[in-house]
Amino acid sequence: MAEIPTATLEDLVVACKRASRQVATLSTDAKNRALRAMADALEAHEAAILEANQRDLDGAAERGLSEAMTDRLTLTPERIARMADALREVASFADPVGEMAETRRRPSGIEVGRMRVPLGVIAMIYEARPNVTSDAAGLCFKAGNAVVLRGGSEAVHSNRAVAAALHEALEGEGGDPAAVTLVPTTDREAIKDLIRMSEHLDLVIPRGGEGLIRFVDEHSRVPVIKHYKGVCHLFVDETADLDVALDLLLDGKLSRPGVCNALETLLVHEAVAADFLPRAHRELAAHDAELRGDAATRRILGESVPEATEADYEAEFLAPIIAVRVVDGLDAALDHVATYGSQHTEVIATESVAAARRWVREVDASVVLVNASSRFSDGGELGLGAEIGISTTKLHAFGPMGLEALTTQKFVVHGAGETRHAVPPRAS
Amino acid sequence: MAEIPTATLEDLVVACKRASRQVATLSTDAKNRALRAMADALEAHEAAILEANQRDLDGAAERGLSEAMTDRLTLTPERIARMADALREVASFADPVGEMAETRRRPSGIEVGRMRVPLGVIAMIYEARPNVTSDAAGLCFKAGNAVVLRGGSEAVHSNRAVAAALHEALEGEGGDPAAVTLVPTTDREAIKDLIRMSEHLDLVIPRGGEGLIRFVDEHSRVPVIKHYKGVCHLFVDETADLDVALDLLLDGKLSRPGVCNALETLLVHEAVAADFLPRAHRELAAHDAELRGDAATRRILGESVPEATEADYEAEFLAPIIAVRVVDGLDAALDHVATYGSQHTEVIATESVAAARRWVREVDASVVLVNASSRFSDGGELGLGAEIGISTTKLHAFGPMGLEALTTQKFVVHGAGETRHAVPPRAS
Numbered sequence: 001m002a003e004i005p006t007a008t009l010e011d012l013v014v015a016c017k018r019a020s021r022q023v024a025t026l027s028t029d030a031k032n033r034a035l036r037a038m039a040d041a042l043e044a045h046e047a048a049i050l051e052a053n054q055r056d057l058d059g060a061a062e063r064g065l066s067e068a069m070t071d072r073l074t075l076t077p078e079r080i081a082r083m084a085d086a087l088r089e090v091a092s093f094a095d096p097v098g099e100m101a102e103t104r105r106r107p108s109g110i111e112v113g114r115m116r117v118p119l120g121v122i123a124m125i126y127e128a129r130p131n132v133t134s135d136a137a138g139l140c141f142k143a144g145n146a147v148v149l150r151g152g153s154e155a156v157h158s159n160r161a162v163a164a165a166l167h168e169a170l171e172g173e174g175g176d177p178a179a180v181t182l183v184p185t186t187d188r189e190a191i192k193d194l195i196r197m198s199e200h201l202d203l204v205i206p207r208g209g210e211g212l213i214r215f216v217d218e219h220s221r222v223p224v225i226k227h228y229k230g231v232c233h234l235f236v237d238e239t240a241d242l243d244v245a246l247d248l249l250l251d252g253k254l255s256r257p258g259v260c261n262a263l264e265t266l267l268v269h270e271a272v273a274a275d276f277l278p279r280a281h282r283e284l285a286a287h288d289a290e291l292r293g294d295a296a297t298r299r300i301l302g303e304s305v306p307e308a309t310e311a312d313y314e315a316e317f318l319a320p321i322i323a324v325r326v327v328d329g330l331d332a333a334l335d336h337v338a339t340y341g342s343q344h345t346e347v348i349a350t351e352s353v354a355a356a357r358r359w360v361r362e363v364d365a366s367v368v369l370v371n372a373s374s375r376f377s378d379g380g381e382l383g384l385g386a387e388i389g390i391s392t393t394k395l396h397a398f399g400p401m402g403l404e405a406l407t408t409q410k411f412v413v414h415g416a417g418e419t420r421h422a423v424p425p426r427a428s
Numbered sequence: 429m430a431e432i433p434t435a436t437l438e439d440l441v442v443a444c445k446r447a448s449r450q451v452a453t454l455s456t457d458a459k460n461r462a463l464r465a466m467a468d469a470l471e472a473h474e475a476a477i478l479e480a481n482q483r484d485l486d487g488a489a490e491r492g493l494s495e496a497m498t499d500r501l502t503l504t505p506e507r508i509a510r511m512a513d514a515l516r517e518v519a520s521f522a523d524p525v526g527e528m529a530e531t532r533r534r535p536s537g538i539e540v541g542r543m544r545v546p547l548g549v550i551a552m553i554y555e556a557r558p559n560v561t562s563d564a565a566g567l568c569f570k571a572g573n574a575v576v577l578r579g580g581s582e583a584v585h586s587n588r589a590v591a592a593a594l595h596e597a598l599e600g601e602g603g604d605p606a607a608v609t610l611v612p613t614t615d616r617e618a619i620k621d622l623i624r625m626s627e628h629l630d631l632v633i634p635r636g637g638e639g640l641i642r643f644v645d646e647h648s649r650v651p652v653i654k655h656y657k658g659v660c661h662l663f664v665d666e667t668a669d670l671d672v673a674l675d676l677l678l679d680g681k682l683s684r685p686g687v688c689n690a691l692e693t694l695l696v697h698e699a700v701a702a703d704f705l706p707r708a709h710r711e712l713a714a715h716d717a718e719l720r721g722d723a724a725t726r727r728i729l730g731e732s733v734p735e736a737t738e739a740d741y742e743a744e745f746l747a748p749i750i751a752v753r754v755v756d757g758l759d760a761a762l763d764h765v766a767t768y769g770s771q772h773t774e775v776i777a778t779e780s781v782a783a784a785r786r787w788v789r790e791v792d793a794s795v796v797l798v799n800a801s802s803r804f805s806d807g808g809e810l811g812l813g814a815e816i817g818i819s820t821t822k823l824h825a826f827g828p829m830g831l832e833a834l835t836t837q838k839f840v841v842h843g844a845g846e847t848r849h850a851v852p853p854r855a856s
Contacts, residue, residue, distance in 0.1 A: 021766065025790055098789070104811055110800045112810050115788070119822050202822050223651060223823040244845035251847035338449065360543070360840050361526070362453055372538045372843025381848065382540050382839055383532055394547050394630050394836040395651040396824040408822040411810055412788050415800025417672035419679035420809065 006193045010200075012181050013148055017121050017200045019178040020146035024118045028095040030173070035091040035138055037169035039084040042134060045165040046080050052161035053130065060154055072128040073155055083134045083162075086386070090138040093385045096403050097144040100412070109418045114409040118144030120202035122406065125150050125191060125216055127208035130158035136205075137166055137180045139388045143406035148201070150183040150191060152208070160184070188215065195220040203406075205389050225401065227392035229316040230260030230344035232374045235333040235359070237350035238271035242279070244371055245349035249280055249322075251373040252347065254287050258318045260390070261345050261367075261377040265313060265323045267333045273326045274300055280324075281305070289320035296326035313340045330355050334362055341365060343392045345377035366392055366399030434621045438628075440609055441576055445549050445628045447606040448574035452546045456523040458601070463519040463566055465597035467512035470562060473593040474508050480589035481558065488582055500556040501583055511562045511590075514814070518566040521813045524832050525572040528840070537846045542837040546572030548630035550834065553578050553619060553644055555636035558586035564633075565594055565608045567816045571834035576629070578611040578619060580636070588612070616643065623648040631834075633817050653829065655820035657744040658688030658772035660802045663761040663787070665778035666699035670707065672799055673777035677708055677750075679801040680775065682715050686746045688818070689773050689795075689805040693741060693751045695761045701754045702728055708752075709733070717748035724754035741768045758783050762790055769793060771820045773805035794820055794827030 023031075042049070053075040060070050096116050103113035122145050124136045133149055140147035151159040159182055167177040183194065195204050198221040205225050206216035213226050234252055236245040252263035268276055277293075277300050284291050292308040293301060312323040313336075327333045337346055345367040348359040356370045367377040377400065379387025384402025391397040397405040451459075470477070481503040488498050524544050531541035550573050552564045561577055568575035579587040587610055595605040611622065623632050626649040633653050634644035641654050662680055664673040680691035696704055705721075705728050712719050720736040721729060740751040741764075755761045765774055773795040776787040784798045795805040805828065807815025812830025819825040825833040 021792075024792070106809065106811055108804065108809060110797075110804055110809075117792075120792075218649070221646070223821065225823075241845065247845055247847050251849060255847070255849040356842075364449075364452070364545075364548075365838065367839040367841065369538075369841040370843065371845050372841050373847045375848035376536065376538055376841055376843075376846070377839070378848075381534065381536060381538075382841070383534055393651065395653075398836045399839050408826045410793065411795040411805070411827050413795065413797040413800050413804055413810070414784075415798065415804075417669065417675055417799050418804070419675050419683070419801045420803035420806075421679060421683040 006190075009183065009185065009190060009193055010197065012178075012183060013121070013194070013197050013200045015178040016146045016148050016181040019176040020118070020121050022176050023141060023146050023179045024097075024120075024144045026144070028097075031095065031142055031144075032091040034170055034173040034175055035087050035142060037173050038134065038138065038166045039087040039091075041165040041169035042080055042084045042087070042162065045161065045168075046077060049080055049158065049161040049165065050075060050077070052157035055157040056155050063154070065154060069128055069154070073130070073158070075130055075158060079131065083131045086131075086135055087138045090142050090386060093142060093403060095142065096407050101409065108420070110413050110415040113412045115412045116404070116407045117410050118407055121146045121148060121200060123148040123150065123194060123201050123204045123222070125195070125204065125206040125208070125212065127152040127212060128155060130155045130162055132207065133159045133162045133182070134166060135386075136388060139386055139403060140406060141179060143403045145406055146179045146181070148181045148183060148194070150185070150194060153187075191216065192219045195222055198222045207389060223396070225389060225391045225393065225397060225405075227260070227344065227390045229342050230262070231264045231314065231316050231340060231342040232261060232345040232347070232377075233265045233267055233337050233341060234263050234347045234349065234374065235267040235327075235337070236269060236272060236276055237330065237348060237352060237355050238269040239352040239355065240269075240272065240349035241351055242272065242276050245276060246279060246283060248347060248349055248371070248373050250283055250287070251375055253284070253289060253322050254320060255375055257320045260316070261374050262318070263322060263347070263374050264315060264317055265325065265340065267325050267327050267336055269333075270296065270326050270328050273297070277301055277324070284322065287320065289322065291322055291324055293324040294326060297324045316342075330358060334358070337363055337365075344390075345369070345374045347372070347374050366390070437611065437613065437618060437621055438625065440606075440611060441549070441622070441625050441628045443606040444574045444576050444609040447604040448546070448549045450604050451569060451574050451607045452525075452548075452572045454572070456525075459523065459570055459572075460519040462598055462601040462603055463515050463570060465601050466562065466566065466594045467515040467519075469593040469597035470508055470512045470515070470590065473589065473596075474505060477508055477586065477589040477593065478503060478505070480585035483585040484583050491582070493582060497556055497582070501558070501586070503558055503586060507559065511559050514559075514563055515566045518570050518814060521570060521831060523570065524835050529837065536848070538841050538843040541840045543840045544832070544835045545838050546835055549574045549576060549628060551576040551578065551622060551629050551632045551650070553623070553632065553634045553636070553640065555580040555640060556583055558583045558590055560635065561587045561590040561610070562594060563814075564816060567814060567831060568834060569607060571831045573834055574607040574609070576609050576611060576622070578613070578622060581615075619644070620647045623650055626650045635817060651824070653817060653819045653821065653825055655688070655772065655818045657770050658690070659692045659742065659744050659768060659770040660689060660773040660775070660805075661693045661695055661765050661769060662691050662775045662777065662802065663695040663755075663765070664697060664700060664704055665758065665776060665780060665783050666697040667779040667783065668697075668700065668777035669779055670700065670704050673704060674707060674711060676775060676777055676799070676801050678711055678715070679803055681712070681750050682717060682748060683803055685748045688744070689802050690746070691750060691775070691802050692743060692745055693753065693768065695753050695755050695764055697761075698724065698754050698756050701725070705729055705752070712750065715748065717750065719750055719752055721752040722754060725752045744770075758786060762786070765791055765793075772818075773797070773802045775800070775802050794818070
């Protein structure tokens with residue numbers, strides 16, 4: 001890939017910013033029409049997209065890309081149809097732009113409200129999955145933003161083919177194709193240049209491995225919304241319904257171990273450990289999952305259970321492995337979560353109102369759950385419609401981010417000539 | 429001043445973070461009692477605070493600090509009483525922490541709500557005014573946060589005396605004094621160390637000159653909320669009530685020219701320019717204010733009016749000077765604001781519903797006003813209670829920031845054992 005000079009990159013970003021003014025004022029109908037046209041265009045260009053994808057897959061084979069990475073890179077007619085359907089679904093979502101929060105009259109006489117408005121230009125930095133190109137474009141566009149897309153080198157042909165289809169649709173609807181700008185560069189120095197353009201960009205969202213995210217966070221001069229990892233806990237309280245607790249454990253650990261809202265550590269109240277742990281152990285073993293325990297756990301389950309180390313309590317296994325600790329009560333469980341948690345998703349199984357209330361109030365995480373699986377920590381499941389990313393920093397958004405997180409609010413004031421101070425007497 | 433090693437600085441910040449867990453769970457009553465105790469302590473230690481302030485003022489005289497800077501640095505019994513009253517006012521505000529946004533039942537059966545929670549640890553980096561020490565401490569504390577305060581070297585003794593009073597009050601109420609941590613350092617390298625502590629800090633708010641703010645923004649690894657300047661416009665539309673427009677102009681430009689929500693540029697529709705500009709010119713001249721105009725303005729007012737340069741349209745004068753441009757309509761006014769505005773505060777004077785609607789929708793600024801003075805762009809006037817700062821970036825907060833902007837929301841989920849996927853069949 002030929003690299004582009006910074007000046008050229010900046011020209012692209014400036015054109016995207018210019019387009020953002022147009023997108024911000026489009027009517028909901030116009031945005032929905034364009035989104036449906038983008039969906040149709042993806043399907044109409046299926047052959048070209050698959051051909052481009054094949055070139056990326058050939059390259060992946062040459063470069064010895066991992067099987068998991070290659071799977072994420074692969075497009076099929078079904079996956080393209082899902083990308084198109086995702087755009088149609090975004091068209092069906094309520095438009096957050098223009099929503100006015102309650103307007104109040106102030107003592108001065110002015111009326112003050114807050115109007116939801118787009119952020120402006122959002123840069124997405126991502127890897128592998130070409131569906132992010134259309135998913136992110138659709139969500140940013142619906143929220144009235146322009147988007148700069150910078151996908152990974154392994155997916156460069158696929159991303160270009162997808163973007164070409166989106167551009168054709170945008171132009172067909174009279175829109176500025178620069179509203180969806182794919183940056184034709186694959187090297188990290190160019191990312192660095194991009195994420196320093198704080199005059200033109202309003203937000204950067206990196207999605208990918210921890211290395212990419214740390215790189216973006218370290219070099220960005222633009223606000224970054226990110227999350228590194230999910231070290232999620234299930235605490236089985238002394239009052240827990242142990243059948244419920246077991247369901248939550250198996251769903252949280254086994255239904256999809258490779259995702260960030262999977263459980264990594266099980267905390268068990270000492271009063272129910274002797275009852276619960278053998279059942280949990282049997283179930284996990286029956287599903288080929290590994291359990292690593294502290295001394296109390298191993299006293300109950302036997303020395304054949306591997307010892308859980310400090311590193312195990314810090315780990316996001318992304319695999320069917322779970323660390324276990326027996327704790328002497330809610331305080332110890334809260335301390336463990338405060339020490340090892342990643343502010344992502346934390347679950348308690350309890351029948352005690354008091355314990356549930358303390359868990360909800362005191363656990364510092366973006367999603368706290370009582371008697372429900374950690375796997376519900378997801379934009380769709382929580383009712384956000386779709387998810388553009390997840391934030392474990394607390395600024396702007398905390399937790400799964402939907403359309404609303406791609407907007408902000410401005411103050412709108414109506415008056416009848418009110419002034420704040422006595423106006424100096426007019427001379428005339 | 430002896431500087432402190434980074435390790436010692438980090439110890440202080442870690443202790444502050446530890447204290448933040450305590451502050452986050454305090455009841456509203458406990459927080460209000462502590463705030464009132466802090467207010468009482470400021471008044472009880474008036475003599476010690478004034479004495480410390482005198483040492484700073486002596487230093488300021490030696491170092492030849494400007495008159496404006498020295499005024500900002502000066503404490504008096506009245507100013508200390510105002511600081512105490514501000515803390516009592518914060519005690520009277522509603523507590524944002526714990527507020528639950530509407531809870532909805534999802535198709536899966538879980539109930540999802542959003543709870544307002546503190547951010548954690550906020551670092552304030554500021555200059556000169558010792559009142560920021562107690563104002564920021566009070567607002568952060570009420571919102572359930574701990575705060576790291578780093579004031580300027582010119583106010584170091586005053587800030588220490590104020591902090592000592594606050595600590596005494598906190599301890600008297602059984603609180604951890606580390607919840608309000610004053611960093612005993614005055615050099616910029618230590619600021620750099622501080623704002624890289626992204627493991628411990630959740631937000632940095634710089635308040636001061638543009639140099640300080642750029643320095644913080646450039647070096648911070650923690651999210652920064654900031655605003656550089658306010659280049660605020662008044663557009664007098666062709667349908668404007670010219671008496672109202674004149675009131676807005678004089679209030680906006682003259683009531684306090686040195687603040688960020690003062691007007692800097694007047695845009696006048698060509699249809700009313702010949703009527704409005706001579707009146708505006710006469711009034712401004714009567715108050716010793718200077719007007720700088722474009723060619724059309726000078727055709728109406730005469731060549732004695734200085735020419736407005738490109739630099740004038742970009743300037744935040746912070747003085748009784750205003751740049752003027754005659755525009756041929758709303759579109760040209762919107763373009764001018766998009767080009768030269770600072771996304772701060774923008775005013776239209778109009779009697780046209782259509783023009784007002786377009787102004788409100790299309791102007792990209794944190795506060796947009798119709799027939800009301802730019803000087804209302806202020807946390808207190810807009811109904812936020814108090815103002816900890818103002819943001820002209822769109823992430824997290826846009827515009828004046830009150831208590832709510834010092835909090836975030838987490839998702840709270842209640843269930844009855846719901847799992848996301850069919851749980852693998854239990855072995856038992």
